[in-house]
Every structure is written in C-alpha cells, then in structure tokens.
Amino acid sequence: MTSALNARNIVAAIAAAGLLLLPLYSALSGNIFILTLFTRIVIFALAAASLNLMMGYGGMMSFGHAAYLGIGGYAVGILAAEGIGSGFIQWPVALIVSALFALVIGALSLRTRGVYFIMITLAFAQMAYYIASGMSRYGGDDGLTIYKRSDFGGLINLSNRVQFYYLCLGCLFGGLYLIWRIVNSRFGMVVRGVRSNEQRMQAIGFHANRYRLVCFVIAGTICGLAGALLANNTDFVSPAVMYWTRSGDLMVMVILGGMGSLFGPVIGAIVYLVLEELLSRFTEYWALIMGPLLLLIVLFARGGIMGLLGRMRRG
Amino acid sequence: MADPLLRVQHLVRRFGGITATDNLSLDVMPGELHAIIGPNGAGKTTLISQLTGQLMPNSGAIHFAGRDVTRQPAYKRSRLGLARSFQITSLLPDFSAIDNVALAAQAHDGHSFRFWGSARKEKHLRDAARSALKRVGLEARAEVPVLELSHGEQRELELAVALATKPQLLLLDEPMAGLGVTESARMVGLLKELRKEVTIVLVEHDMEAVFALADRITVLVYGRVIACDSPDAIRNNEEVKRAYLGDQHVVVGHV
Numbered sequence: 001m002t003s004a005l006n007a008r009n010i011v012a013a014i015a016a017a018g019l020l021l022l023p024l025y026s027a028l029s030g031n032i033f034i035l036t037l038f039t040r041i042v043i044f045a046l047a048a049a050s051l052n053l054m055m056g057y058g059g060m061m062s063f064g065h066a067a068y069l070g071i072g073g074y075a076v077g078i079l080a081a082e083g084i085g086s087g088f089i090q091w092p093v094a095l096i097v098s099a100l101f102a103l104v105i106g107a108l109s110l111r112t113r114g115v116y117f118i119m120i121t122l123a124f125a126q127m128a129y130y131i132a133s134g135m136s137r138y139g140g141d142d143g144l145t146i147y148k149r150s151d152f153g154g155l156i157n158l159s160n161r162v163q164f165y166y167l168c169l170g171c172l173f174g175g176l177y178l179i180w181r182i183v184n185s186r187f188g189m190v191v192r193g194v195r196s197n198e199q200r201m202q203a204i205g206f207h208a209n210r211y212r213l214v215c216f217v218i219a220g221t222i223c224g225l226a227g228a229l230l231a232n233n234t235d236f237v238s239p240a241v242m243y244w245t246r247s248g249d250l251m252v253m254v255i256l257g258g259m260g261s262l263f264g265p266v267i268g269a270i271v272y273l274v275l276e277e278l279l280s281r282f283t284e285y286w287a288l289i290m291g292p293l294l295l296l297i298v299l300f301a302r303g304g305i306m307g308l309l310g311r312m313r314r315g
Numbered sequence: 316m317a318d319p320l321l322r323v324q325h326l327v328r329r330f331g332g333i334t335a336t337d338n339l340s341l342d343v344m345p346g347e348l349h350a351i352i353g354p355n356g357a358g359k360t361t362l363i364s365q366l367t368g369q370l371m372p373n374s375g376a377i378h379f380a381g382r383d384v385t386r387q388p389a390y391k392r393s394r395l396g397l398a399r400s401f402q403i404t405s406l407l408p409d410f411s412a413i414d415n416v417a418l419a420a421q422a423h424d425g426h427s428f429r430f431w432g433s434a435r436k437e438k439h440l441r442d443a444a445r446s447a448l449k450r451v452g453l454e455a456r457a458e459v460p461v462l463e464l465s466h467g468e469q470r471e472l473e474l475a476v477a478l479a480t481k482p483q484l485l486l487l488d489e490p491m492a493g494l495g496v497t498e499s500a501r502m503v504g505l506l507k508e509l510r511k512e513v514t515i516v517l518v519e520h521d522m523e524a525v526f527a528l529a530d531r532i533t534v535l536v537y538g539r540v541i542a543c544d545s546p547d548a549i550r551n552n553e554e555v556k557r558a559y560l561g562d563q564h565v566v567v568g569h570v
Contacts, residue, residue, distance in 0.1 A: 020437075034570050079488050081364075118393055145419040147540060175336075181430065181433075182431075183430055184428045184433045184435065185432060185433065185434055185438070186421055186427040186429040186430075186432070186434040187427055187428055187430050188426075188430075188434070189417075189418055189421065189434045189435075190416070190418070190421075190427045192410075193410070193418050194409050196407040196408060196409050196410065197406065197407050199369065199405060199407060200401075200405045200406060200407060200476075201407075201418075201422075202368075202369070202388070202389040202390050202393075203389055203390075203393060203398075203399055203401075204393055204398075204418065204422045204429070204476060204479075204480055205390050205393035205394050205419075205422035205423055205480060206390055206422050207390045208390075211427065211428075225565070248390070252539065270511055300424065
C-alpha cells in the first residue's frame with residue numbers, strides 16, 4: 001500500500017479509465033447494449049461500495065442492504081406517480097427516507113452482534129419487501145412503472161443514455177471519494193478500530209455503537225442514492241429489488257471484489273454482473289457455474305480479487 | 316489522610332454458582348502502586364474487568380475520584396481517567412503501533428464525528444502517540460503493524476495505549492505475562508518510572524516484580540481479600556503463606 005504503483009492500483013485505474021471511456025467505445029462500435037449493461041453495473045457498484053463501507057470497514061454484516069435500493073427507488077417512483085417529477089425533490093427525499101430507515105433499523109439491529117445482526121437486518125429488509133408488495137396503490141407485487149425519469153430542468157437529461165451513464169458514474173466516483181475520505185478520517189479510524197477490537201475501543205474511551213450507527217446510516221443513504229438511480233435506469237421499481245437475494249448479490253459483489261478495499265466492490269460488481277450476463281447466454285443454470293467460482297474465491301482468495309492482486313505484488 | 320482515588324465497597328460478582336468476587340472491599344490511595352496477587356482463579360481479572368466496566372457487579376459499589384461509577388460503561392470510565400491493559404494482549408491487530416496509540420489519544424481529544432480530514436495527518440495526535448511510544452521504548456517500531464510486533468513489544472504497546480489516554484489510574488493486568496527475563500526487567504524498570512506520575516493497580520504473578528514495586532499488596536483468594544498490607548507484612552503474614560505463598564520459596568527468600 002506504500003507504493004502507488006502496485007497491481008491493485010493499476011487494475012483500479014484501468015477499470016476507472018475503462019468506465020470513463022465506455023460511452024466512446026459504445027458509440028464507435030454501435031454497441032448500445034454494452035452501455036445499458038454498464039449503467040446497471042455502475043449503479044450496483046455504488047450500492048456495493050456503500051455496503052463495503054459498512055461491512056468491510058465497519059465489520060457490520062448486513063444482509064438487508066438491498067432494502068435501501070428499494071426505498072430510494074420507491075421514493076422516486078411514488079413521487080413520480082403522484083405528479084412530482086422534479087429530481088430536486090425526488091432525490092433528496094430518496095436520501096432522507098433511506099437515512100431515516102437506516103437510523104431506525106440500525107438503532108435496533110446494533111443491539112445484536114454476529115449471526116443475530118445478519119438475521120435482524122435480513123428481517124427488516126424482508127419487512128420492507130412485504131410492505132412494498134402490499135402497497136396496492138403503487139402497483140403492489142407487480143411493481144410501479146415510472147413514466148418519466150427524474151427531471152433536473154435543463155441541467156441534465158436523464159433520458160439521454162450517455163448523460164445518464166455519466167451521471168451514474170459521477171455518483172459512483174463521488175461516492176467512492178466520500179467513502180475514502182470517511183475511512184481515513186477520525187470517524188473512519190474509530191469505525192475500523194471497532195471492527196478490529198470492540199472491547200479495546202470501549203476501554204480507551206469510545207462509545208462504539210454510536211459510531212457504528214452513524215456508519216450504518218451513511219451506508220444506507222448512499223445505497224438509497226443507488227436506488228434512485230436504479231429506478232430511473234429501469235423506469236420501474238418493484239418489491240423484487242428489496243428481496244433478500246438482491247442483498248445477497250450485493251454481499252457477493254463486495255466479497256468477490258475484496259472487503260475493505262475501496263475499489264474492490266466496483267471490480268466485484270463488474271465481474272459479477274458481466275459473468276452473469278455472459279453465462280446466462282449459454283445456460284439458464286448460470287448460477288451453477290457462478291456458485292463454484294465464488295467458492296473458489298472465498299476459499300483461496302480471502303480478500304477477494306483485490307486481495308489476490310495485493311498478494312501478487314509481494315510475490 | 317487523603318481520600319482514596321479508587322474505593323471498592325462490598326463488591327460481589329457471581330457466575331452461576333461460583334462467586335468470583337466475594338464481598339470485596341479495597342481502597343487505592345492516590346500515588347500508590349497497589350498490587351493485587353492471588354493464586355490462579357482468585358478472581359483478579361474479574362475484579363479488574365469490574366473496575367473498568369467491562370463487567371458489571373451483582374452488588375456493591377465502585378467510586379473513582381469521588382464519583383460513583385458502579386453502573387457506568389467502560390468508555391465513560393476511560394474518559395474519567397481510568398485506563399487498563401489486558402492480560403491477554405488486546406490491541407487492534409490490523410493497525411500499526413502508532414495508530415493504536417493515536418486512537419487512544421484521539422478518544423480523549425473531543426468527539427470523533429469528523430468525517431473529512433485525515434486522522435493520520437493530525438499532528439497533535441501523532442505527536443502524543445509518538446511520545447507515549449517513546450516512553451515505553453517503541454518509538455523505532457511506530458509504523459510496524461501490530462501483528463508483526465513481538466509479544467514483548469505488544470505488552471509494551473498495551474502500556475503505551477493506556478498512557479495515551481492520560482489516565483489518573485492505571486490498571487495493569489499481568490503486564491509481565493509471557494515475557495522473558497530481560498523483557499520482564501525492562502517492564503519493571505518502566506513501571507518504576509511510571510509510578511512516579513500515575514497511580515497504579517498491578518495484578519501480577521511475577522512475585523519478584525510485585526515485591527520490588529508495590530507500596531501495598533492485597534491478597535485475593537477465592538474472590539475474597541485475605542490480607543492487605545505492606546510487602547514486608549505480607550511476606551510475614553501466616554495466613555498468606557498458608558493460602559498462597561507456601562510453595563513459592565522464591566518470594567520468602569527474596570528481600
């Protein structure tokens with residue numbers, strides 16, 4: 001980590017450059033599909049990065065992180081359905097509602113540790129799922145179609161593929177920068193310290209749970225932003241985005257890319273979603289291949305892909 | 316006579332059918348080095364954990380610096396100036412030595428809800444950490460990750476972390492545990508220096524160290540105080556000899 005020029009940073013830089021130049025490639029090759037795919041990837045990368053803040057740096061294994069994707073999405077969808085199309089209203093509402101939800105869930109969940117924490121976050125996300133399913137006014141089980149994407153006046157046109165892609169990418173890079181600053185700040189040091197040895201942190205004078213809770217809320221809020229983006233991307237939001245398998249997908253992206261590595265979740269999201277795309281072309285049982293692959297990563301590359309690259313450097 | 320810095324009254328802690336702390340009372344005077352000894356299972360670590368707030372007593376009271384802290388959580392007691400080192404080394408393994416100490420300094424330097432500036436670039440925290448490391452002789456090892464430090468160095472780092480919280484009272488749970496002869500001697504030298512500045516409660520098995528350092532010694536057996544006196548008086552106490560020192564000729568021979 002001391003030298004800037006190691007395998008990890010090189011891979012991260014190449015991936016970042018690739019993401020930046022992707023619309024150019026898409027335009028030159030006429031491959032529109034790849035832009036659609038990568039818009040999705042970038043959004044999930046942001047969600048995974050927020051989970052990484054909590055899981056990788058904070059040591060909080062949330063199995064309900066997809067709830068915030070849904071909450072952010074529904075905030076946009078419901079406001080749109082009620083005739084409020086301005087993104088200047090929709091997005092702040094999405095963030096605030098996600099933060100409040102995280103505050104309540106976090107305050108209750110953080111009374112527990114380990115498996116119980118995983119279970120209680122899962123339970124809350126499933127509750128959100130069933131509540132969304134029950135909202136018959138907003139499509140219930142079938143979900144809610146969003147007829148018009150968030151309107152930011154003349155500032156940016158979300159219906160333009162390239163503009164929307166760059167908006168998502170801007171949110172991702174902005175989110176990563178924010179997380180990087182947080183992780184190295186006083187606050188971040190405390191949260192990472194608590195992950196490392198909670199008893200020790202209490203003994204030197206930190207009220208561990210207070211810091212954990214704030215970290216939980218920040219992570220939930222960032223994921224809510226990803227939810228708002230996702231709803232705009234699909235022009236649709238349904239309870240399915242909150243289902244526990246979605247939370248599992250996010251976890252897999254984080255673990256695959258490398259927990260506690262800033263850029264890991266981005267790599268994880270790219271690898272996971274591209275593989276899913278490619279494998280599902282060959283067989284509908286693509287999970288049959290993805291599963292063992294994951295096992296291999298977990299067994300032999302602790303620290304995920306980024307961890308593997310880190311070890312390569314040391315030889 | 317001055318008021319005690321730490322006053323423990325009728326403390327009781329049970330684990331199921333076992334009474335690990337049995338109606339224990341104890342005063343620690345400001346400035347003294349108070350050693351607590353006792354055979355294995357006498358409840359020494361249980362006592363320390365109750366003093367620092369990791370463990371709550373079933374009954375009894377703990378006053379620190381004139382305040383009732385019996386029900387206060389560990390982090391609040393730390394802010395009042397009560398620091399501990401752990402018997403089994405308890406550091407932040409994936410951080411460097413200086414990070415461990417700087418975090419302790421940070422804990423006592425206002426709140427830590429600061430999200431933007433880099434904590435590692437806060438000079439006063441780094442300086443405080445460096446001077447604590449220097450006190451225990453680890454300044455050359457500041458940037459080394461804890462996992463790569465030797466056991467002896469980790470014990471010293473434990474001490475530096477406790478010092479960085481600027482404690483009034485230092486609770487040391489077997490700081491010599493697992494140390495070699497030279498390392499032990501260094502630790503004793505270090506404690507001799509520290510005791511000039513801070514009140515210390517020392518739990519230790521190394522009798523030579525205890526009798527060399529302590530102003531007063533409390534002897535614990537089955538969670539009960541059987542004696543509390545000066546080292547000389549303890550050495551000649553018949554009950555203590557019977558209960559505890561009987562087979563440790565080293566101690567009796569040592570002057």
